[in-house]
Every structure is written in C-alpha cells, then in structure tokens.
Amino acid sequence: MIAMPVDAKTVSHFLAEYFEAFAACVRGEREIATLLACYAVPLIITSDDGVTGLTTDSEVATVIQGQVDGLRALRYSGTRLLQSEVIGLNATSALFRASLSRYDDQGDEIDCPTITYVITNIDDGLRISMLAALGD
Numbered sequence: 001m002i003a004m005p006v007d008a009k010t011v012s013h014f015l016a017e018y019f020e021a022f023a024a025c026v027r028g029e030r031e032i033a034t035l036l037a038c039y040a041v042p043l044i045i046t047s048d049d050g051v052t053g054l055t056t057d058s059e060v061a062t063v064i065q066g067q068v069d070g071l072r073a074l075r076y077s078g079t080r081l082l083q084s085e086v087i088g089l090n091a092t093s094a095l096f097r098a099s100l101s102r103y104d105d106q107g108d109e110i111d112c113p114t115i116t117y118v119i120t121n122i123d124d125g126l127r128i129s130m131l132a133a134l135g136d
Contacts, residue, residue: 006094006126008086011119014038014126015084015096023078026071035068036061040120040127047133075104082112093120093129 018038024030036057043054045063054060084098096117102110118130 006088006090006092006119006121008088008094011086011094011096011126012084014119015098015117016081018128019079019081022068023076026068026076028072032061032065032068036064038128039064040122040129043128044118044130045132046130048135071102071110074110075106076110077103077105077107079103089118091121093118095119 018035021030021035021038025032025035039060041055041057041060043060043063045052045054052063054063080101080103082099082101084096087095087097089095096119097114098117099112099114101112104110114134116130116132116134117128118132119126120129121127122129
C-alpha cells in the first residue's frame with residue numbers, strides 16, 4: 001500500500017486532476033478508464049433524487065458513463081472551480097466541498113452545482129468514495 005497523505009494540498013491536487021480527467025473523458029479525449037480510476041468501489045452517490053450505493057466496478061462504470069454521456073449531449077467542455085474547502089476527517093479521509101461552474105464548448109454555463117466529495121486513501125492512492133450533491 002502506498003501511503004498518501006490526506007491533507008488539503010494533496011486532496012486539492014487530486015481533485016484538480018480528477019476535474020481535468022472528467023472533462024477530457026466527456027470531450028472524448030481520454031478513455032473512461034482514466035476517470036473510473038478516480039473512484040472507489042463501493043461508491044455512494046446522494047442527491048435530491050435519492051441515495052445510490054454502487055458495489056461493483058460495473059455499476060460504477062455504468063453510472064459514470066451515464067453522467068459522461070449526459071454532459072456530452074449538452075456539449076460540456078469543462079469545469080471551473082468557484083470555491084472549495086477541504087476538511088480533514090482523519091488520517092485516511094477528507095471532505096472536499098466545491099461550488100462548480102460547468103460550461104459548454106461556447107463557454108456558456110450549463111449548471112453550477114455544489115458537490116461534497118469524500119476522498120479516501122485506498123490501497124494505491126486517493127479515491128472518491130462518495131459524491132453528495134447539494135439539494136435545491
């Protein structure tokens with residue numbers, strides 16, 4: 001196991017790489033496997049629509065591919081980090097709360113979600129273990 005610190009700098013760097021990989025996958029510049037490597041299994045996703053526990057690699061791949069396809073249909077191009085905060089929980093996990101602006105290939109805003117990520121140090125590095133979208 002590679003011990004990776006779960007501190008604000010490391011978590012912020014991990015999420016910056018994640019946002020870059022996410023955008024590149026939606027734009028078709030990288031394979032989905034690049035993005036899937038950022039997620040833990042199991043993965044919990046919670047929003048106003050409910051809570052989903054994904055317990056297999058296949059389930060995570062299906063849900064994330066659905067998100068990628070949905071944003072691709074909206075001509076998504078990237079994400080701007082408007083505001084963020086890292087809260088260390090313990091030696092192996094942290095919360096990353098971010099207000100984001102997702103924009104299309106013309107630079108127009110698609111949406112502006114606030115998402116909390118639980119980042120955990122699992123086996124070979126940091127992974128996203130939970131995504132929680134702020135409700136309306």
